Amino acid sequence: MRKRWKKLGAVCVATAMCAGLLAGCGSSESSSDSGKKTISIWFPAYAGTDAEVSDQEFWEEQLEPLEKEENCNFDVQILPWSNYEEKYLSGVTSGNGPDIGYMSMEMMGDYIAKDLLADMGSYFNDEEKDNYIYYDYGTIDGKQYALPFIAGNARILIGNKAILEKAGVTQMPTTWDELVSACQAIQKTSPDVKPFDMALGGAWGNVDENFLPFFWSAGGELLDEDGNVNIDTEEGREAMQFLYDLRFTHNFIDESATSNDDARIDFEAGKTGFMILATSNCLNLEGVDWDWTTALAGPDGEAKTFFAADSLVLFDKCEDKDLAMKAIKHLSSADVMSEFHKQITEQPPITKDEEYSGDERFKELYTTENDNFKTLTPFNSAVSLLTKVNENLQSMMMGEMKPEEVLKNAQDYYNENLASE
Amino acid sequence: MVQGYIYILPSLFFMVCFCLLPIFMSTYFSFTDYDIMTKADFVGVDNYSKIFSDKYIIDALKNTFVYVIVTVPIQTFLALVFAAFLADRMQNIVGNFLRSAMFIPVIASSVTAGAIWRTIFGTDGGIVNSILGIFGIDGLNWLGSSKTALICVCVVAIWKNVGYFLVIYYAGIMGLSPELYEAARVDGATSIQQFFKITMPMLKPINYLVITLGIIWSFQVFDLSYTMTNGGPGRSTVTLVMGIYNAAFKEYRMGYACAMAILLLIIILIINVVENVFFKEKEETAR
Numbered sequence: 240m241r242k243r244w245k246k247l248g249a250v251c252v253a254t255a256m257c258a259g260l261l262a263g264c265g266s267s268e269s270s271s272d273s274g275k276k277t278i279s280i281w282f283p284a285y286a287g288t289d290a291e292v293s294d295q296e297f298w299e300e301q302l303e304p305l306e307k308e309e310n311c312n313f314d315v316q317i318l319p320w321s322n323y324e325e326k327y328l329s330g331v332t333s334g335n336g337p338d339i340g341y342m343s344m345e346m347m348g349d350y351i352a353k354d355l356l357a358d359m360g361s362y363f364n365d366e367e368k369d370n371y372i373y374y375d376y377g378t379i380d381g382k383q384y385a386l387p388f389i390a391g392n393a394r395i396l397i398g399n400k401a402i403l404e405k406a407g408v409t410q411m412p413t414t415w416d417e418l419v420s421a422c423q424a425i426q427k428t429s430p431d432v433k434p435f436d437m438a439l440g441g442a443w444g445n446v447d448e449n450f451l452p453f454f455w456s457a458g459g460e461l462l463d464e465d466g467n468v469n470i471d472t473e474e475g476r477e478a479m480q481f482l483y484d485l486r487f488t489h490n491f492i493d494e495s496a497t498s499n500d501d502a503r504i505d506f507e508a509g510k511t512g513f514m515i516l517a518t519s520n521c522l523n524l525e526g527v528d529w530d531w532t533t534a535l536a537g538p539d540g541e542a543k544t545f546f547a548a549d550s551l552v553l554f555d556k557c558e559d560k561d562l563a564m565k566a567i568k569h570l571s572s573a574d575v576m577s578e579f580h581k582q583i584t585e586q587p588p589i590t591k592d593e594e595y596s597g598d599e600r601f602k603e604l605y606t607t608e609n610d611n612f613k614t615l616t617p618f619n620s621a622v623s624l625l626t627k628v629n630e631n632l633q634s635m636m637m638g639e640m641k642p643e644e645v646l647k648n649a650q651d652y653y654n655e656n657l658a659s660e
Numbered sequence: 661m662v663q664g665y666i667y668i669l670p671s672l673f674f675m676v677c678f679c680l681l682p683i684f685m686s687t688y689f690s691f692t693d694y695d696i697m698t699k700a701d702f703v704g705v706d707n708y709s710k711i712f713s714d715k716y717i718i719d720a721l722k723n724t725f726v727y728v729i730v731t732v733p734i735q736t737f738l739a740l741v742f743a744a745f746l747a748d749r750m751q752n753i754v755g756n757f758l759r760s761a762m763f764i765p766v767i768a769s770s771v772t773a774g775a776i777w778r779t780i781f782g783t784d785g786g787i788v789n790s791i792l793g794i795f796g797i798d799g800l801n802w803l804g805s806s807k808t809a810l811i812c813v814c815v816v817a818i819w820k821n822v823g824y825f826l827v828i829y830y831a832g833i834m835g836l837s838p839e840l841y842e843a844a845r846v847d848g849a850t851s852i853q854q855f856f857k858i859t860m861p862m863l864k865p866i867n868y869l870v871i872t873l874g875i876i877w878s879f880q881v882f883d884l885s886y887t888m889t890n891g892g893p894g895r896s897t898v899t900l901v902m903g904i905y906n907a908a909f910k911e912y913r914m915g916y917a918c919a920m921a922i923l924l925l926i927i928i929l930i931i932n933v934v935e936n937v938f939f940k941e942k943e944e945t946a947r
Contacts, residue, residue, distance in 0.1 A: 246663065325909045332696045349912060353697040440804060442890050495783035497893040498804025505784065623911045634894035637806055652716070657911060 277312040278563050281327070281337040284317050285389075285584045292582055293317075301575045302566065309562060324622060331355060331554070338557035339567060341388065343549050344376075345625060348617035350552070351384050357553040358382040362564040370590050371571070376548040379617050380466075385550030388571055391587040391605055392517045392547040393612060394448045396535060400528040402432055402512045411532040413542070415456070415481060418513065418535055422491040425512040434491040436511040439633050441500035443626040447545040448515040450628055453478040455544070455613050456537035461624075462616055468624060468658065471650040477538060479635065479642035486636050497636050517547075518601050522585065533604065534611040546612035620657035627652050683925070690918035696908075700915065707919035717920065719895045720903040723810055727881055727899065730814045731821070732874040738818065739825035739870065740863070744855055746826075747833040759830065762823040770820070774887025777816045778803065781888075806896035809889050813897050816884055821877070825870045832866040833859060868939045872932055879928050900924055 280302075286294045294317045302313040316337070318326050324346055330336040331350070342350070350356050360383035368374050377385030396418075398411055406424035422434035437449050454470075457478035463469040486492040496502075503520060505511045507527050521531065536542035551571065557563045569575060573593035580586050585597045587605030595606050615621065627649040634640035640648070690707055692700035711717050742762065746755045765773065780787045781802035789799025802808050836859065844854050860867075882901040885891060891898035891906075900920065908917035 250666070328696065328909055328912070349697075353695075355697065440889075440892065494801050495804055498781075498783050498801055498809075510784075620911060623906075626906070626910065630892065630894055633892050634806075637804075637893055639806060639894060656714075656913070 275310060275312050276559050276562060277314050278339065278557070278559065278566055279314040279316065279337040280339040280566065281316050281318055281330070282341050283323060284319050286582075290583065294583065297579070297583055298570075301570065301578065305566060305569050309565065311562060313566060336554060336556070338554055338563050340552045340554060341549060342385070342552050343547070344385075344615040344617050345621040346617075347379070347385060347550070347552065348619045348621045351379060351617055352619045355555055356384045357555045357557065357560060358384065359386060359553050359564065359567070362560075362568075367568070370592060372589055372591060373548055376614055377550050384617075385548075385552050386567060386571060387548040387589060388551045389549040389584075389586055390547060390589050392519050393533065393604065394452055394515050394517055394545045395521065395531045395533055395604075396513060396515055397506070397521055397524075397529045397531045398513045399506065399509060399511065400530050401509065402429055403530065405429060406512070411530050412513075412535065413532055414536040415538065419485075419489060419491075422485075422489065422512060426489075426491070429512070432510055432512055433493045433505065434489075434512045435485055436499070436502045436505060436514045437492060437496050437636075438499050438502040439496045439636055440498045443622060443629045445500075446625045446629050446632070447547075448517070449482075450478075450625075450632060451613075451615075452515060452534060452544040453482060453537070456535055456541050457481070458537065458539050458541055461621075462618060466618070468618060468650065468653050470624075470628070471646040475646045476643050479632075479645045481537075482632070483635060483642040487638065492636070494637075497633055515544075518598075518604070519585065522598055531600075533609070542611050543613045544611055546614045548614040620653065623657050624649060624653050686918040686921050689915050690922050692915045694915040694918075695912040696914045697912065703915070707916045708923070710916065711920060711923060716895065716898070717900070717903050720898045720900045723896065723898055724879060724881070724900045726810060727814055727817070728875060728878040730811070731817050731878050732871060734814075735818045735821045735825060736867070736870050736874055739822050740829050740867075742822065743826045743829035743833055744859060747830055748851065759827065762826055764823070765820045766823045768820070770883035771887050773816060773820060774884050777812070777819075778888050781812050803889055804893050806894055809893060809896050813881075813885050813888055816888065817878070817881065820884070821874070825874070828866060828870060829863065832863050836862050864939065868935070872935060875931055875935070876928055879924060 280298070282294060282298060284294050286292065286297070292300075295315060298315045298317075299313075302315065305311075306313055327336065327340065327342070327346070347356070360378075363371075363374075363383070371386065373387035373390045374383075376387045376390070377383055379385065396411065398408070398421075402425055403409075403411075403421070406421070406428045408421045408424055412418040412421045418435070425432055425434040438445055439449060454475055458474035459470065459472055459478055460474075461468060461470055486496075499505075502511065502514050503516065503524065506514050506516075506529075507524055509527060521529070534542040534544035551567050553560060553563055553567065571589060573588070573590050576589060577593050577596060580588070580596055587597060587601070588595055595602055597605065628646070631640055631645040631648050635642060635645050689700060691702060691704060693703045693706070694700035746759060749755075750758060783789065783799065783801045783804060786799070786802070788802065792799050800808055802812050840858050840862075841854055844858055849857065880901055881899050882905065885897045885899050885902055886905075889897045891902050901924070904917045904920045904924070907913045907920065
């Protein structure tokens with residue numbers, strides 16, 4: 240009797256283990272569920288931990304009217320920012336990717352190169368195109384692969400007013416030379432303060448503050464006229480030399496920058512004179528009175544800074560592109576976006592029919608045409624190239640790489656391993 | 661007999677699906693140019709020949725070897741010494757508590773551990789530099805310098821692993837016959853002599869296990885390096901597994917990543933074979 244129970248127990252355990260294994264092999268939700276079409280949408284997380292409404296709740300509420308109107312389902316998934324690109328890659332390559340996605344310009348190039356994204360151009364009439372302020376940022380190789388959705392978050396130069404006043408700096412610098420002079424003044428009057436700080440210890444995304452504004456202001460371009468990556472230019476080397484000099488010639492940047500992944504902390508504590516920061520992060524600074532300027536002009540007078548143009552994209556595998564485009568237009572409409580900017584994250588409007596509701600300090604920045612703004616043109620393996628640039632920049636700031644090697648090294652790596660044939 | 665096979669069938673299925681099959685698939689893809697999104701093209705041994713001329717991977721290999729050479733001996737030694745001490749002097753409630761406390765880092769999430777130690781090693785206001793400051797010593801840029809960043813990662817790895825190996829050694833020491841120690845004491849052997857003449861030789865099989873596991877885990881290091889320094893500053897803490905991860909999921913070079921993974925497998929196999937031969941020789945010499 241006992242033996243029989245043992246056998247039965249063994250069979251039950253074995254069955255339970257098999258069932259557990261096979262449960263993980265279940266197929267994903269079908270795109271048609273009881274006759275209703277389902278469109279999947281992946282968004283990043285924007286709402287803060289103390290927000291009244293979560294990203295998930297917000298988007299589901301905004302899509303509800305369209306769901307009723309079109310008798311469909313929108314399956315919204317919110318992805319955290321950590322390993323965002325890897326999650327997209329896993330999803331798309333396993334066949335479980337979204338119909339509508341949210342991508343940065345850096346991410347997009349590889350998906351465009353693999354023909355995974357659809358051209359949305361034919362779905363917009365001229366009036367609609369004109370209404371989208373940043374429509375042209377999403378036109379790549381003559382096709383509309385992206386619709387800029389969260390545009391703005393420009394990287395601006397901010398200065399601690401108290402430190403600047405003590406140093407006798409009455410105006411924010413607007414050129415590289417003025418920055419050097421202001422930092423020298425800070426060094427004399429506040430020796431315990433870091434004249435300039437950079438968060439060099441972070442991931443590749445920090446190049447938006449640490450590299451691109453200087454690179455572009457020196458006249459550098461990531462791509463040449465033929466659309467090939469070409470960063471190892473005289474202008475690029477000039478920018479690297481300027482950053483090198485900030486660190487080693489003038490000693491404006493402390494050695495701790497290479498382990499720092501958030502320069503805001505010291506800025507808020509009054510330990511930093513200047514830093515470059517995204518406008519959305521500036522609005523969260525506490526306990527410090529700051530001034531700002533959009534961009535620093537380089538040696539040839541060009542003043543450029545990074546401007547984000549994160550976009551909605553339509554995946555080619557989407558079975559009902561008409562419905563997906565209705566969702567994209569609805570999500571990017573003035574009604575939805577103004578609620579998004581009020582409830583979730585303060586960002587500038589993306590359509591002309593939306594009123595600016597953000598911080599007054601940046602109203603002019605985002606409501607008038609601005610020649611200082613520059614965004615990335617998507618290209619193959621952009622994230623990997625910028626990762627190499629970030630690594631080499633860290634090495635340079637530790638004194639282990641010469642300025643002229645930073646971009647050459649990254650360019651050589653790209654040409655040998657990442658450039659498409 | 662059939663029932664026995666039925667009973668092990670789920671585990672066998674699991675092992676085939678999640679261990680053997682991925683090895684075979686990785687081996688196949690290592691001979692292809694595969695970017696995950698499109699079909700794989702056969703390229704022969706191109707991926708393997710590229711590894712040895714890729715200075716980024718050479719840097720990662722060097723970092724990994726340094727990590728293994730620093731971490732494995734220290735964690736093995738510390739685990740053995742602590743276990744011997746606890747077994748000899750602390751067989752009481754305090755000893756039990758210490759054993760449990762030292763096991764906590766083992767079960768702590770690597771992500772959490774990495775984040776906490778990042779704060780501890782912080783240049784401005786970090787605990788280590790604050791303590792050094794009390795003694796009038798200038799703090800270092802622990803995680804921002806290529807000279808110290810990898811050592812910091814090793815320190816955290818040792819902190820995290822010692823508890824696990826301590827438990828294994830403790831169990832081994834407690835299994836040794838107390839009569840051996842009694843006899844040694846009667847003959848006038850000191851504690852240290854007992855440790856080296858009795859404990860160490862008797863723990864050979866456990867040493868083999870601890871060192872083998874330590875080497876395998878150390879070659880597979882990724883999480884601590886990723887969370888503490890993200891491979892930086894520069895490339896001073898990039899490990900081979902990070903190189904594999906970056907090649908596969910950031911650069912979409914899955915074929916190349918598979919070649920590196922197979923190389924890692926071969927390296928670990930060679931080291932374990934050498935270790936096996938070394939331990940067997942020692943055993944035969946002892947007989």
